[in-house]
Amino acid sequence: MKGIKYIIPLILTVFFCQKNYSQYITTDENYTAQQLVQDVLINSPCATVSNFSVSGGNFTSGEKSYAYFDGTGSTFPFQNGIVLSTGKASNTQGPNNSLSDDGNGMGWNGDQDLEQALNITNTINATILEFDFVSVGNKFSFDYIFSSEEYQGTAPCRYSDGFAFLLKEVGSTNNYQNLALVPNTNTPVLVTTVHPQISGGNGCPAINEQYFDAFNGTEHPTNFNGQTVVLTAKADINPNVLYHIKLVIADEENYRYDSAIFIGGGSFNFGLDLGDDQLIADGNPLCQNENLVLDATQAGTNTYQWYQDGNLLASETNPTYTVISGGNYSVEVNINGLCISEGEIEIEYAPTLIVAEDEFIQCDTDGTQDGFSSFDLNTIKNQIFSNLPTSYVVGFFETTTSTTLLPANYTNTIANQQVIYAKIMNIQGCYSAFPITLKVNTILLGQNEIIGLCNGSSTTLSIANGFTSYSWNTNPIQTTNQININTAGNYTVTVTNADGCSTTKTFTVELSEPATITNVIVNDFSNNNTATIEVVGNGNYEFSLNGINYQASNTFTNLQTGNYSFFVKDTKGCGITPGTFQILAAPKFFTPNGDGLNEYWQVPLLALQPKTIITIFDRYGKLIYSFKANQNGWDGKFNGETLFADDYWYTIVFENGRIVKGHFSLIR
Template sequence: LTITNDGCTADQVLDLKIGSKITNVLTQINVSCKGDATGSVTITPSGGTGPYSILEEQTNLAAGDYTFTIVDANNCTATVDVTITEPDLLEAKLVGPILQEVCVGNEDGAFSIEVSGGNMPYSYSLDNRNGPFLKGELNQTIFDFTNLPGGKHIVYIKDATGCTDEIEVHMDDAVVLEPKSEVSYVCANNSAENFVTITIDASIKNSGDIDYALDSGEYQSSNVFVNVAPGRHTVTARHLRGCEQKTVPFTIDDIQPLTLVLSNGELNEIVATATGGSGVYQYTFDNEAYTVTNKFIIYKSGVYTVTVTDQNGCTATASMSFEYVDVCIPNYFTPNGDGINDEWGPDCTINYKNLTYTIFDRYGRIIAEYKLGQKWDGKYKGVELSSGDYWYVLKLNNNKDNREFVGHFTLYR
């Protein structure tokens, strides 16, 4: 510094001190997920004269350009330019065609997605937001999903920094056929015709989408098969989308024509023997009410007709002449213990379950009263009665034969 005064000069030495320039150490964290405000900047100033007016950490920063000014105690300033970056948006998209599950239960559907953006490597979870997440290869961007049922699926994606995305894939609902067979029989010309009707799941709204094949034969549009051969069979239902399912095997019975033969059974009994038909028979005897029994009792001689009907409505009729055997009443007995005619009672009465008879002596005194199957041994109150004639009154007590018999017989000793 030179000082001039009236031409005179003098030198003065001054000590000038200049402070150091403000510098800083910058720590920068960029945004981890596209669109988030997760960036941060940490500035550590040095130089100049502290303290400094800027905070050391700036947080919750979105992507962008920032300028921070540092002021020291002497109002010296320095600026810091920072650019916070963010990754490309993490997103997934469907690539390639969807392979649909054709038949429900096959689980043969498939699709693929492509993931981009974010930070690799990627992880994924199918249909479960909470994972577990499976990590892909380091540079893998295509992910395949196979063995899937039809319907909606959601793939959840995570990148290396925890950013997430999801994609919905709407697959067609698989075809539900579940064909079931119902076998029915009707009578035609005294023989059984069979019908096999196939029903499918109610989810199939358009029956025209289905056709049917018996035992892997040719397909037909009708779901009814007529006069299928006896034996074991299946029917395949086929949807126009290609789904095919078989019924549970079913059996067609070998039903022969219904026939009826009449023959003699026990005393005054007609036996009707039916063969063929459905095997579940009902009989009517001389136009009486139908019954499941095939044995009938007659109460007089004549020509009798029996008709049999099976569960399919087939009928067969047979007629035959039968001879009635009347009640047998002995006219004597010999209660002498020789095993021959030792008791007295009516015979040929097996069909009269409610019959009763009373025995009287010549004075009208009741000696005994009996029912079916019981016989008189010639005693009265344990005392043997003498030879002679005795009287009886026999009542059949049957709604089809209510006759009474009155007569006498002889006791011989």
């Protein structure tokens, strides 16, 4: 039993050592440039390769900065391939528990072609693999991963080593074409161009984050802090033309924090270009009833075989094939019996969109009932089509030719009903504009009203009939279109129509009564005679001198001498109160000469106020005569003696205590 006890731990130790070892890539630096290219990268009779060279670090230990790597048994995406590093190739092996930081003070130069491709001037520690090739196909591609120790902290916001895959025809004076680009852009792949959001001080937002794989922990197949996802470098080429390709990576500015490119073994593919994939996600699917001719024609005595979704299309042996349905299409071309060149393309068709709803009704809820309302177009776009693909982008416009995108929260510009147009923004050529009707449901109850209620009476509050429901704020709630009330207050009714829209109207009921006249203030004996009617009462009143034309002011101006009747009307219809007043004026002279005309000085109309006293004085203030308003007046005599022609003064004391003074002339 003791033997078993000691043997089991030994077996487990060996097992875990083997398991841990298999988690990491391993490198082999014994491959020549030709072996790396011919045996590792390219294994195709459809291309010939030549003129191999490789260069890198001059380490005193004899180690190299390039190598063959094996990822069998690890989680690394490539089972094998080539690694080119700015440090020792052996330091690219996992685990990620040390800093790869080689190449200081070695006289290890950079590369001018790389600097020109990246528009930089300060590279060092360059590792370069280059060769020539001729392909029978019209395109080629290969897969790679860019890894770096600079994927740490905030370094991705500022620092990156550089690398490029440089291609051009042999003998051409043109600049190299860089194939190491962020997909569908002209941006070189770098730490600074492919990373997630970097938080903290001196951080930066994410850029091309979809192409960043991960920051690595210790247990990682390589000894790098982070890397991209598997990317593909590709180019269109001319068949049977000699090309030169240069794969180069270098430190920028200084040797610190090494980087490497891992190129997938056997991933160099020389094939045929059937054109770009036509996908909904890329915005270029085929439209319904549209056909696409795929052309794989190659020079020479060739045979062709087409496939759809991996299934042999046995009868399709022509150089061209007409696509009439979506799928993954591929072709195998046996070129002169020497090699098989392949091409593939994925085709999707834009679906016929089914319009489920093209009219959207919204209640006018802002209280104005003006026929305008804010529509949430983001919600509407998800309700228009019953089969809208999730990747489709829908935009809204006011006319079919408009290029101005409507905002997500859109208020109609035409009251009550307006047609706008939905367009599929990211799929070109397959769809016309879809007309969408926006309706604003309004309920016209009119403005809020102020209603008068006469003391001791009742009145009816009423709105239009025909709504689906009514609710008055009475206790208990009443649900008819009209109610009878006998008390003042605010009465609000809420109505709802058949579309479920609601609105309210408020009646302000004010108690009212006829006016009580308290005084009439007359300002007469002047050039602008006025009368002001003073009243009291629980109401709002208007005033008139003829019972026809009423005014809000209780003062009448520019009145002539005479007797007046006036009327005070309650605007709520609770009654009219009448009254009278006089506008008086004293004569400027009189002629007591016995001719029977104008023999007495008297104030006309004053007889209606018999208790009024008029007193006459001469210019010296001597009392001459006094009489009541209902008497004849003064005859121009004093104690029976006729007075001389002269000016005389009067004082009038009215029944209400009002006093008026003035003067007049006695003329003989």
